[in-house]
Amino acid sequence: VVALVGENGSGKSTLVKLLAGLHLPDSGRLAWDGVDVAEADREQIFDRVSLLTQDFERWPVTARANIEIGRPDATDGDLTAAARYSGADLIAETLPKGFDTLLARVFRGASELSGGQWQKFGLARAHYRDARMIVVDEPTSALDPGAEIAAFDRIRGLADERRAVVLVTHRMSGVRYADLIYVLHEGRLVEQGDHESLLAAGGRYASMFHMQAEQYGHGEGAGTGVPHQGGSAPKPT
Structure with missing residues (x-):
């Protein structure tokens, strides 16, 4: 499970379209199993991609x-x-x-x-x-927090030895369990790693994660993605 993280306009959607063969790179090289997408049969690429969006x-x-x-x-x-x-x-x-x-x-x-x-x-x-690659773009926006957690579990379960899941989401509760996280900023890759290593690095990912965590409380549902009810949410200790 690979997660793409970044603010709006950071390049997440463009990268996904390149991976899916919808766009071809102007420069550089992108390959499926060593085959350059610029030379590959696009119908075969499309056949290997599935898309799940909001x-x-x-x-x-x-x-x-x-x-x-x-x-x-x-x-x-x-x-x-x-x-x-x-x-x-x-x-x-x-x-x-x-x-x-x-x-x-x-x-x-x-x-x-x-x-x-x-x-x-x-x-x-x-x-x-x-499909060999499932692109999942903000899949849980219509769900309540409890259903969102269950949906992320099922989405992660789609990945196996022959299938990759590329997850694009602003919900950090879903990103943290990805095997590899890429952080994009203004069209460039600025950080990569798993959740723990990126938090320890204290960079852009850590800032985004802690910013979202401050929106949640310590009462019922704390740490599960359930918003704090009533007043401003206390900062995590």
Whole structure:
């Protein structure tokens, strides 16, 4: 799990587009397994990338198609595994026709999902696609703190010996468990390491982490991402 951290305009989105082959570098070299992206078959690159963002696609089709749309040639077993992984299977059980329920209120007899439910379908779609690299960009903005922690756990669980997760987020509670963190500033890489080493370095990452930590209290939920309720949050000791 690789995390990209930095303020708006630091270059995170540009770097992700380069990794995914959507943009080609003007100079320098970026390679997949030694193959320069400028010379690679772009369709093969696209086939190896999956994207999960804060703006979950809400396709006006069935619940099943909302998961399968990223890899239409997969099997029903893959759908079951993906839905179970994200929790979308439990949502489908509450729908009138299960996975065959149309998810678009503009059609008669269709159903609509909440933001958190759509997030689980987005995660199921990323799991179902079975890409080599999953780019996760601010995936938990629609979730409450408890659901956010569970979502980050599931996102980290997508990484294995053949799959990398590139996490772009401002939520430091999710970044701290990444294997490697890159800190970007004004389009340049300024720091890299894991959470503990970057905190010890006392640089830009440490400053951002402590700044966000000050927004949380020491009472119920302290350290879990639950905002302090009532008054200004005390500084951590």
